[in-house]
Amino acid sequence: MYSKKLYSKEKLSAIFFLFLFSLLLIWISLISGNNGVVFSDTLKLFEVKGSFSIIVFEIRVPRTLAAFFVGAALGLSGAMMQAVLKNPLASPFTLGISQASAFGASFAIIVLQSYSVSSSYGAGFLTAIFAFASSMISTLLIVSLGKRANMSAESLILFGVALGAFFSAFTMLLQYFADDTDAAATLFWTFGDLSKADANSILLISSVLLIALLLYFKIFWKFDALMLGEESAKSLGINTQNLRLSSMIIASLLSAISVCFFGIIGFVGLIAPHIIRLLIGNSHKYILPFSALSGGALLLLADIVSRTIMLPVTIPVGIITSMLGAPLFLYFLYKRSSKC
DSSP, rough: OOOHHHHHHHHHHHHHHHHHHHOOOOOOOOEETTTTEEETTTGGGGSSSSSHHHHIIIIIHHHHHHHHHHHHHHHHHHHHHHHHHTTTTEEEEEEETHHHHHHHHHHIIIOGEEEEESHHHHHHHHHHHHHHHHHHHHHHHHHHHHTTTTTTTHHHHHHHHHHHHHHHHHHHHHHHHHHHHHHHHHHHHOOOOOOOOOOHHHHHHHHHHHHHHHHHHHHHHHHHHHHTTTHHHTTTTTHHHHHHHHHHHHHHHHHHHHHHHHOOOOSSHHHHHHHHHHHTTTTTHHHHHHHHHHHHHHHHHHHHHHHHHTOOOOOOHHHHHHHHHHHHHHHHHHHHHHHH
């Protein structure tokens, strides 16, 4: 009884720390600019007039909200994929969904000349539509072929890696035949950049994220049952095939919406669930919502680093997440291999 209370207290402490850390990162993000982190700007955040308020509300607030919601969407997406595939290495990036999105964006930019559209909004929308469509096609291929061939979770991961390489090859082929302007636009898109944030993209991502969270609060117990084994889940009346299919589609939808607006932001969906498992435990009642919170905090941190590490240059956030995420991915891979 005492150990159970101690565990509960540690869990609450971890949740409180995560909330506090997220709020701290939001504050730092709002006072970070071309001059680095300026703590004296804190009081200016409450100004409603002047040039500083314009910078805050038109540039920093959208970027901060985008970082949090995109990170949360990717974190939740990764947690869902890891749950239904029962593989801690599953994520939108490792399954090739992000690479498929890059191909769709490249096709729109190079073949359809989306950036020649007179309206910048129209150009971005066309690119986002094709990036989103490619992501969903990749997801449907993984799910349908996996179901038809009765693939194991490990085989699905390998199939996703192969599919990601396939899409990457076609992206490079398009870039090879593109002119310098289109090739540069495509390359910049794949970096992952939060400066493109606007009200429409933030509203769409946050709405889909909220719906997904409300849905998963109703069915989180099914993922705990699935962790006990296929037969145990079926004995509780769970249709495991339908659960995997619907979860993969919704998780991929979260990832695709994020990637189609802001480019490839790797490893957030992979790392966020692992942080929650270390801090809170393996119950999906906590893993799902707090992977979203952890993902939001991770991307906020990466964005702050991207804006302040090489002043006055802002590095695309996708570069930072890959630099930080790749070593952690290798660590998780090594840890998993050593247990086998």
